[in-house]
Amino acid sequence: MNFDDQVVLITGASRGIGRSVAQAFSKSGASVAVHYNNGKLAAQDTFETLNRGNHKMFQADISQPNEAETLVSNVISQMGTIDILVNNAGIFEQHAVPGTDYSQWQQSWQRALGVNLIGAANITFCAVEHMMQRNKGKIVNISSRGAFRGEPEAPAYGASKAGLNSFSQSMAQSLAPHNIFVYVVAPGFVQTEMVAELLSGPDGESIQTQSPLGRVATTDEVANTVLFLASAGTDYLTGCIVDVNGASYLRT
DSSP states (O other), X not given: OOOTTOEEEETTOSSHHHHHHHHHHHHTTOEEEEEESSOHHHHHHHHHHSOSSSOEEEEOOTTSHHHHHHHHHHHHHHHSOOSEEEXXXXXXXXXXXXXXXXXXXXXXXXXXXXXXXXXXXXXXHHHHHHHHHHTOEEEEEEOOXXXXXXXXXXXXXXXXXXXXXXXXXXXXXXXXXXXXXXXXXXXXXXXXXHHHHHHHSTTHHHHHTTSTTSSOBOHHHHHHHHHHHHXXXXXXXXXXXXXXXXXXXXXX
């Protein structure tokens, strides 16, 4: 998978899956736009691990429509183009109905939808305007197993990812005539900083044994799937949702 002379915008690239995706693309020759919101130091750590190339860092709160638009504009003006977009930025917060008041409920839904769905939709719209002018592009959206099996402790997260799946498939149909292809990667639990404490706690073993492999995914396994979908020769996969969950949840 060779991405020489291609520019990749990765949202939420400061840590976890986003960091591994950025590293994988840089190893394959791409120039990487490392996006972050609040985690500047973590984004800098990601940036410093990338292979040599024309990589740049960009800050934006993509839940704000004007900042999403400015992010895409800045990447294009500073890096020349966007060949590949990876919508990875996402937030997860628990807000189960028992124990959550109405104000907290509203805030959780607004934050989750604002970043995970509306933010991704706005970034996509702005990037696609540019891609359509060039008649080419690839978009890979990071969803979740929770879109299918439910997230009882974080229903807004599950709903936002289900919405992202539907949005991705709508875009795949809409953009194919413009030579722009859209894919989804839906991981289960992944070994990231965000879940490290959970995996090392009393529920860790039961989480890992959800998969017959007896473990959760690595960020590199998710990144490899993203790179495959973004590579040449996958056009007819447009609209697909690829599960990366170690057979912990099977769809038919």
